[in-house]
Amino acid sequence: MIRILHVVHGMDCGGTENIIMNLYRNIDRTKVQFDFLVHTEKRCFFDDEIEQLGGCIYHVPYYNMLNLFVYKKALHKLFSTHNEWIAVHGHLGSCACIYLSVAKKYGLYTIAHSHAINEKRINLKELLYRFHAYLTRGVADFYMGCSYEAGVDRYGKAITNSKKYKIINNGIKADDYTFNEEKRVAMRSEFDILDHYVIGHVGRFSAVKNHNFMLEVLAELKKFNADYTMMFVGDGELRKTIELKAKNMGIADSIVFTGIRKDVPSVLQAMDQFIFPSFNEGLGIGLIEAQASGLPCIANKDGIISLANFSNLVEMKSINEGAQAWAHHIDSVRKSNFVRKDMSSYVKAAGFDIVEVTKWLQEFYINIKR
Known part of the structure; x- marks a missing residue:
């Protein structure tokens, strides 16, 4: 050895x-x-x-x-x-x-x-x-x-x-992320979000991840439908700052802070869409995992490299277009009645x-x- x-x-x-x-x-x-x-x-x-x-x-x-x-x-x-x-x-x-x-x-x-x-x-x-x-x-x-x-x-x-x-x-271990309805129901029950439409993000609470923009997107989504909920998976130095800002914006009750989780593949099952507005990423493992889970994604085209987009699930959009434009896209995907599928073959073909x-x-x- x-x-x-x-x-x-x-x-x-x-x-x-x-x-x-x-x-x-x-x-x-x-x-x-x-x-x-x-x-x-x-x-x-x-x-x-x-x-x-x-x-x-x-x-x-x-x-x-x-x-x-x-x-x-x-x-x-x-x-x-x-x-x-x-x-x-x-x-x-x-x-x-x-x-x-x-x-x-x-x-x-x-x-x-x-x-x-x-x-x-x-x-x-x-x-x-x-x-x-x-x-x-x-x-x-x-x-x-x-x-x-x-x-x-x-x-x-x-x-x-x-x-x-x-x-x-x-x-990643591609097969662990395959969509499973039973896991989805179990996770949504754990977080008490069975009747919510969930926009999720996985990443540490740091400036580069752009949580402030995600709060703005959620505020815009709430104008479309009250059941929109944001799920933040992770922890970090800016978590308390984001929690306070969400409270001041009046949207804290529509956010689930899961903290650090060892079961990210299962938690992803609870989400309906994935948001990734990072200012810059070397790759963006969260976006890889979200695609592996079959989630429709929206990501910052000015901060995410092309290698991270290996499927047809990702909408690359500039954050300069504003939170309202992002919210409109998310709402349009919701209305399209998107159906998740097994993405393990795509993950393997892309070399991940x-x-x-x-x-x-x-x-x-x-x-x-x-």
Whole structure:
């Protein structure tokens, strides 16, 4: 068995973390085992499952640019006392140039993985992030990303167009998402929304996901029909802000906040349509899952890359058209009496089946030469 060290901020329930866990659950752990280097001392959402699957979790201080000496010292201590890893797979971009450089000094193969596209607005924090990300270009032995665009944004065209870059599709277990009427009724009963028409979203509460726009869309939908309900699946730093805004808008009673769920494939069954107005996404795993579930979707064409739209279920619409235009489209789909169908063959044909994604990655790890 070989061991790979994955570097993240913390294994909480976010898009990147879910993707890593999908890979971890499906890889042959008699051949490849994952360990995790986290930049937090707190216990995280997936920690118990990681340890049950045989992985170890190691902690270093969160890098804040003022503690470079302390941070590098912790990394040297870690790598000098552990020789079980053949490679370091870095998912945390803000300090990848540092931890990958230290890992290379101890003979480890280094992989940088881009899961997102940087925010378009420029501020000091963003500039510092881009500076560190740029330095990674001269450090890693190999580069991965969830899309071509995510690679170009982080590593530039020269690397992304080279043999040193590989798109790793955000794979899911396609059959888990197949529409099931019994699950739908059970989920809708759990959330007490049996008689509601539900517009759903899965994603963390952060600025890039654009929850404010979703509230505006819901307010417009309520003008068409009082039974419109919005379901938010996830958690994050802006959740309380969104809850307060919904209350001030008078639509809080028409929103279901599920929090973090381990059963997202089942929760998707409860929805009638899916909304995804993100400002920018490296890919958008939520949109992949929604299509796999057979949901009609509406997504921001200025923030979602074409790779994420692999079916005829997605309406690509600019958020610049406004909440009213989005609401009109959603209402028109409702009136069309849309019928969901099994989309598993579409997921597999588009390359998003986790079995095939994991198979490639497993062989890549096994063939690494230290």
